[in-house]
Amino acid sequence: xxxxxxxxxxxxxxxxxxxxxxxxxxxxxxxxxxxxxxxxxxxxxxxxxxxxxxxxxxxxxxxxxxxxxxxxxxxxxxxxxxxxxxxxxxxxxxxxxxxxxxxxxxxxxxxxxxxxxxxxxxxxxxxxxxxxxxxxxxxxxxxxxxxxxxxxxxxxxxxxxxxxxxxxxxxxxxxxxxxxxxxxxxxxxxxxxxxxxxxxxxxxxxxxxxxxxxxxxxxxxxxxxxxxxxxxxxxxxxxxxxxxxxxxxxxxxxxxxxxxxxxxxxxxxxxxxxxxxxxxxxxxxx
Numbered sequence: 001x002x003x004x005x006x007x008x009x010x011x012x013x014x015x016x017x018x019x020x021x022x023x024x025x026x027x028x029x030x031x032x033x034x035x036x037x038x039x040x041x042x043x044x045x046x047x048x049x050x051x052x053x054x055x056x057x058x059x060x061x062x063x064x065x066x067x068x069x070x071x072x073x074x075x076x077x078x079x080x081x082x083x084x085x086x087x088x089x090x091x092x093x094x095x096x097x098x099x100x101x102x103x104x105x106x107x108x109x110x111x112x113x114x115x116x117x118x119x120x121x122x123x124x125x126x127x128x129x130x131x132x133x134x135x136x137x138x139x140x141x142x143x144x145x146x147x148x149x150x151x152x153x154x155x156x157x158x159x160x161x162x163x164x165x166x167x168x169x170x171x172x173x174x175x176x177x178x179x180x181x182x183x184x185x186x187x188x189x190x191x192x193x194x195x196x197x198x199x200x201x202x203x204x205x206x207x208x209x210x211x212x213x214x215x216x217x218x219x220x221x222x223x224x225x226x227x228x229x230x231x232x233x234x235x236x237x238x239x240x241x242x243x244x245x246x247x248x249x250x251x252x253x254x255x256x257x258x259x260x261x262x263x264x265x266x267x268x269x270x271x272x273x274x275x276x277x278x279x280x281x282x283x284x285x286x
Contacts, residue, residue: 011077011078014074014077014078015078017074018071018074018075018077018078021067021070021071021074022071024067024070025064025067025068025071028060028063028064028066028067029064031060031063032057032060032061032064035053035056035057035060036057128158158207158208160183160187160189163189163205163207163208164181164189166208167179167181167189167191176195176196176249177193177194177195177196178193178194179191179192179193180192180193180194182229184228184229188204188205188206188211189205190202190203190204190205190229190231191203191205192222192229194218195248195249196218196249197218198217198218198248198249198251198252199215199216199217199218199240199243199248199251200215200216200217200218200220200222201213201214201215201216201243202214202216202222202229202230202231204231212231214230214231214232214233214234214235215235215240215241215243216235216240217235217236217237217240220235220236220237238267239251239267239268239270243270247272247277247279250279251268251270252268254268254269254279255269255279256269256279256280256281256284257269257278257279257280257284258280258281258284258285259281259284261281264281264283264284267281269281269284270282271285
């Protein structure tokens with residue numbers, strides 16, 4: 001089979017035969033339309049013309065059915081090209097004819113992707129840690145645990161450009177949400193998150209930490225009289241005082257997964273499962 005491989009997992013001989021089968025199928029379809037176009041000709045009697053037309057039309061349809069069946073058979077023999085990853089000779093594993101029993105190559109691809117993501121996040125974590133001062137003096141190390149002063153909470157200070165890049169990546173990850181970033185006070189970022197036509201959220205950031213969130217309905221005003229984001233007024237609706245942001249895209253469309261109802265005590269299911277994001281009423285989630 002190695003002589004007939006276009007790329008790992010593709011049978012070259014079957015691929016060539018499939019191209020020829022496509023051409024034959026196109027010719028058969030063309031003959032069907034030609035038969036319909038020509039109609040009943042070259043017969044002296046009406047009955048003879050009708051019989052000739054029906055016979056020619058049936059033969060054309062049989063040809064189309066035969067060529068289509070042959071193309072479907074060859075398509076199963078062509079195979080599926082494997083993904084192009086820099087895994088060198090490991091790509092030969094994709095030629096294993098019993099993928100369902102020994103899916104080594106697909107598992108190797110998953111491990112490769114996971115390793116890339118791990119390396120990326122490890123680089124981010126390393127950059128954050130290097131920006132923090134972790135030095136301790138010898139005197140501080142000698143102080144007993146009882147007398148050691150309580151550490152004061154500190155805020156992770158990151159460059160504004162880095163924070164903007166993180167917010168931009170999050171915005172691209174979730175197309176159902178739109179994020180508008182502004183810095184009215186110079187350094188602290190303020191986000192206006194719009195989730196479809198369901199709700200709007202004002203998020204006050206301190207670096208990458210969320211300092212405050214205000215959730216309002218889509219039609220509620222989120223600005224003050226002077227045109228600034230209103231970070232103090234709460235929503236007039238109780239439902240928007242309990243929110244899960246992205247999973248609320250179907251807030252008024254998804255029923256409770258336990259009781260099957262859309263409303264309970266006048267509220268839709270506002271609680272979400274952390275893993276599956278399935279909707280539940282507060283009283284049904286126990």
